[in-house]
Amino acid sequence: MTNSDINRLKDKAFQVFGIFCTFIGLVVLAVFLFDIIAEGIARIDWDFLTSLPSRRASRAGILTAWVGTLWILVLTTIIAFPLGVAAGVYLEEYGKKNKMANFLEINIANLAGVPSIIYGLLGLEVFVRQMRLGGSLLAGALTLSLLILPIIIVTTREAIKAVPRSIRDGSYALGASKWQTVWNQVLPASFGGILTGIILALSRAVGEAAPLIVIGALAYVPFTPSTPMDEFTVLPIQIFNWTSRPQEAFLTNAAAAIIILLIITFLLNGIAVYLRNKQQKKVKW
Amino acid sequence: MRVSEKVIEGLLWLAAVITILITAGIIWVLLSESISFFRVVSLAEFLTEKEWTPLFADKKFGIMPLVAGTLLTTGVAIAVALPIGLTIAVYLNEYAHATLKQVVKPLLEVLATIPTVVYGFFALTVVTPFLQQFIPSLAGFNALSAGIVMGIMIIPMISSLSEDAISSVPRSLREAAYGMGSTRLQTSFGVMVPAASSGIIVSVILAISRAVGETMIVAVAAGQQPRLTLNPLVPIETITTYIVQVSLGDVPQGSLEYKTIFAAGITLFVFTFALNNLSFWIKKKYQEKYD
Numbered sequence: 001m002t003n004s005d006i007n008r009l010k011d012k013a014f015q016v017f018g019i020f021c022t023f024i025g026l027v028v029l030a031v032f033l034f035d036i037i038a039e040g041i042a043r044i045d046w047d048f049l050t051s052l053p054s055r056r057a058s059r060a061g062i063l064t065a066w067v068g069t070l071w072i073l074v075l076t077t078i079i080a081f082p083l084g085v086a087a088g089v090y091l092e093e094y095g096k097k098n099k100m101a102n103f104l105e106i107n108i109a110n111l112a113g114v115p116s117i118i119y120g121l122l123g124l125e126v127f128v129r130q131m132r133l134g135g136s137l138l139a140g141a142l143t144l145s146l147l148i149l150p151i152i153i154v155t156t157r158e159a160i161k162a163v164p165r166s167i168r169d170g171s172y173a174l175g176a177s178k179w180q181t182v183w184n185q186v187l188p189a190s191f192g193g194i195l196t197g198i199i200l201a202l203s204r205a206v207g208e209a210a211p212l213i214v215i216g217a218l219a220y221v222p223f224t225p226s227t228p229m230d231e232f233t234v235l236p237i238q239i240f241n242w243t244s245r246p247q248e249a250f251l252t253n254a255a256a257a258i259i260i261l262l263i264i265t266f267l268l269n270g271i272a273v274y275l276r277n278k279q280q281k282k283v284k285w
Numbered sequence: 286m287r288v289s290e291k292v293i294e295g296l297l298w299l300a301a302v303i304t305i306l307i308t309a310g311i312i313w314v315l316l317s318e319s320i321s322f323f324r325v326v327s328l329a330e331f332l333t334e335k336e337w338t339p340l341f342a343d344k345k346f347g348i349m350p351l352v353a354g355t356l357l358t359t360g361v362a363i364a365v366a367l368p369i370g371l372t373i374a375v376y377l378n379e380y381a382h383a384t385l386k387q388v389v390k391p392l393l394e395v396l397a398t399i400p401t402v403v404y405g406f407f408a409l410t411v412v413t414p415f416l417q418q419f420i421p422s423l424a425g426f427n428a429l430s431a432g433i434v435m436g437i438m439i440i441p442m443i444s445s446l447s448e449d450a451i452s453s454v455p456r457s458l459r460e461a462a463y464g465m466g467s468t469r470l471q472t473s474f475g476v477m478v479p480a481a482s483s484g485i486i487v488s489v490i491l492a493i494s495r496a497v498g499e500t501m502i503v504a505v506a507a508g509q510q511p512r513l514t515l516n517p518l519v520p521i522e523t524i525t526t527y528i529v530q531v532s533l534g535d536v537p538q539g540s541l542e543y544k545t546i547f548a549a550g551i552t553l554f555v556f557t558f559a560l561n562n563l564s565f566w567i568k569k570k571y572q573e574k575y576d
Contacts, residue, residue: 004466011468018376021369022389025396025440032407086300094294095301106565108304113491113561114554115498117525118311120532121550125314129538146307153304179293207400210500210525214532214546236402236501243406243505251410258403269398273391 036262040255048256053220053238057249062257065238067224068137068217069206069264072234075141076148076205081198084149088156088194093182112150119147120214128215135216138228143211148201155197159190192279196272203268207261209236235261315554318547325541331548337511337522339545340531346545348552350511354428354521355553358503359496361432361517362439366492369436370443371485375473377444378451390448393441401438405505408434413506422518426508429517435502439492446491450484451477483571487564494560498553500525524553 001009051061095101123143133139163186171181187194212234219241221233235257242254323331326346334347373393377386412430417423423430454477462472478485508520509530522530528546536542 007468007471011470014372014470014473015376015380018372018380021372022376022381022393024369025373025437026389026392028437029396032411035407035411036403083300083303086297087304090294090297090301094297104301104304107308109565110558110561111304111307113494113557114311115500115525115557117498117500117528118315118550118554118557121528121547122307122311122314124532125318126310149304149307177290179290203398207402209400209402210504210529213529216532236400239406240402240501240505243402243409251406254406258406261400262403265398265400266395269395 033262036255036258039252040257040259043252043256044259048253049260052222053233057242057247057253060242060250060253062235062238062260064221064224065233065235065257066260068221068232069234069261071137071225071228071232072141072144072212073202073206075137075228076144077198077202079141080145080148080152080201083145084152084198084201085156085194087149088153088160089182089187091153092157092160093178093186108150108153112154116147116208117210117214119143120211122146123211123215133229135218135231136229137225137232139215140212140217140232140234141228143215144205144208147208147211148205151201151204152198155200156190156194159193159197160186162193163189192275196276196279199268199272199275203265203272206264206268207236209234209240212237213240235264311554315547315551318544319551322541322544322548326548335513337527339542340534340536344541346548347513348524348549350513351522351524351527351549352552353513353515354503354507354511355497355523355525355556357428357515357517357521358432358435358499358507358523359493361429362435362496362499363489363493365433365436366439366443367489370440370488370492371447371478373440373444374447374451374485375478377448379469379473379477390445393444396438397441399438400501401499402501402505404434404438405431405502408502408506420518424508424519426506426510426520427518428503428507428521431503431505431507432517434506435496435499438499438502439495442492442495443488446488447481447485450481450488453484454480483567487568490560490564490567494557494564497556497560498525500529504529524549 048061049066050063051059052063053065054060091101091104095104120143123139123146127133127139127142128135131139133142167185167189168181171185176184217237218231218233219237221231223230225232239254239257239261242250242257245251331346331348333349334345335349336345336347337350338345377389381389408430409426412434413423413425413427416430420429458476458480459472462476467475503523504526507523507526509522509526510520511522511527512519514521527549531542531546
C-alpha cells in the first residue's frame with residue numbers, strides 16, 4: 001500500500017467514527033426515553049395527576065408538584081419578562097458604546113455562566129432571610145427570575161439587533177420620539193424573537209431543582225399552594241426525592257413524573273422552535 | 286413629552302443596572318457568610334485539611350475532598366464529551382451532507398434541554414447497573430456514571446460551539462489544503478482544527494465550567510461521601526452536592542454548619558468565574574485573527 005492509500009483508508013475510518021459519534025448521543029437519548037417511558041407510562045393515570053404526596057408509593061401523586069411548577073412558571077414570567085426585555089432594550093437602543101456598556105456586557109455574560117446553585121445561595125440570603133419571604137413560591141420565582149434574566153437579555157438584544165436601521169429612520173422621519181419608535185416599531189418587529197427567547201428561558205427554569213432546594217422548597221407539601229406566599233414543591237424536586245428512595249415503587253413514580261416533566265419541557269421548546277421558524281419565514285427585510 | 290421620555294429611559298437603565306446588582310449581591314452574600322466562617326476555621330485548615338466532616342461530631346473543614354470529587358466528575362465528563370463533541374464538529378463540517386447537518390444539529394440540542402435531575406435518574410438507574418456488569422467493583426453511587434452522563438449532556442455544547450469555530454475558518458485555507466492533495470482527515474486535523482483552536486478551547490472551557498457547577502446529576506448518582514480520591518468507582522461528593530445535602534437537612538440558620546455551604550459556594554464561584562473569564566479573554570484575544 002502506498003502512503004496515499006493509507007491516508008485514504010484513515011480518512012474512511014474517521015468517517016465511520018464520525019457517524020458513530022454523531023449518532024451515539026442520539027442513540028443514548030433514544031434508549032433513555034424508551035427506558036423512562038417503559039418504566040413510567042403505566043403509572044400515569046388520573047389519580048397520579050390529582051393525588052397528594054404520600055408515604056405509600058402506590059397512593060402518591062404529583063398534584064402539588066405540577067401545580068407548584070405552574071405557579072413558578074407564571075410568577076417567573078411576570079417578574080423576569082418585563083425586567084429582561086427592558087434591560088435588553090436599554091442596552092441595544094439607549095446604551096452608549098462606552099466603558100459602562102462594555103462592563104454591562106461582560107457582567108451579563110458572566111452571570112450566564114454562574115452555576116444555578118449559586119443563585120440558590122443568593123436567593124436564600126436575600127429573599128428568604130433578609131426579605132423574610134421564607135421558602136415561598138415568591139422567593140422561588142424571584143430566584144429563578146435572576147437565573148434566567150441573562151438569557152432573556154441576550155435573546156432580546158439579538159432580536160432587536162435584527163430589526164434594520166431603516167425602520168427606525170422611517171419612524172424618526174415621521175417625527176416619532178425615541179420611545180415611540182421603540183414601542184411602536186422596534187418591539188413589535190422583534191416580538192417573535194423576544195418571545196422565543198423567553199420561552200426557552202422558561203423551559204430552563206421549569207427543569208431547575210438545585211436553586212429551589214437551596215432556598216428551602218420542600219419535597220413534602222401536603223396541600224396545593226393558593227397564594228405566592230405559600231410553601232411549595234416542583235416536579236424536579238419531587239423527582240429528586242423519589243429517586244433518592246431505595247424502594248423500587250418510588251423509582252416507578254419518578255419515571256412517571258419525569259414523563260410529565262419532559263412533556264412540559266419539550267412542549268415549551270417546541271413552541272419556541274415553531275415561533276422562530278415562523279418568524280424567519282414571515283419577516284423578509 | 287421630553288420628561289416622560291427621560292423617565293422611561295431611566296426605568297430601562299434601572300433594569301440594565303439590576304444585572305450589576307445581581308453580581309454584587311452574589312459576591313456580597315458569598316463573601317459576608319464566608320468571612321464569618323473563616324473567623325472560626327482558618328483558611329489554611331480549609332485548604333490543607335484532608336477531611337470534610339462538618340456534619341459529624343468530630344468536625345474537620347478541608348475543602349479538598351469536595352474539590353477532588355468535583356474535578357473527578359468533571360474530568361470524566363470532559364473525557365467523554367471532548368472526543369465525541371469535537372469529532373461531531375469535524376464530521377458535520379467536513380464530511381456530512383448539508384441536509385444531515387441541518388437535521389442532526391437541532392436533535393443534538395435536545396440533549397441540552399433535558400432537565401438535569403432527569404439525567405441523574407438515568408445515571409443511577411440505567412448507566413450504573415449497566416456498567417456494573419463489566420466492573421463488578423463499581424459502587425451503586427459513583428463518579429463514573431455521573432461523569433459519563435454529564436459528558437453526554439455537554440456534547441452539544443462542545444460540538445456546536447466547535448462547529449461554529451471550524452466553519453468560520455476562511456474557505457481559502459481549506460481549499461489550499463485540498464489543493465495540496467490532502468484528504469478530508471488531513472485537512473480537518475492539519476488545517477481546520479488548528480486554525481479554529483481558540484474557538485474550540487473556548488467551547489471546552491465553557492463545558493468545564495458547566496460541569497463544575499452541575500448539581501442534580503451528581504446529587505442523585507455520585508454519592509454523598511466526601512473523599513480525597515481519584516478513583517471513579519467509589520461514592521464521592523462534589524461541592525454542589527454538599528450544598529444540596531445541607532439544604533435538605535435541618536441545619537439551624539446562622540450556625541457554623543450553615544455557613545459551610547457559603548464557603549463551599551465561594552469555592553465553586555471562584556472556579557467558574559475564573560474559567561468563564563479565561564474563555565472571554567481567549568475569545569477577545571484571538572477571534573479576529575483571520576479578518
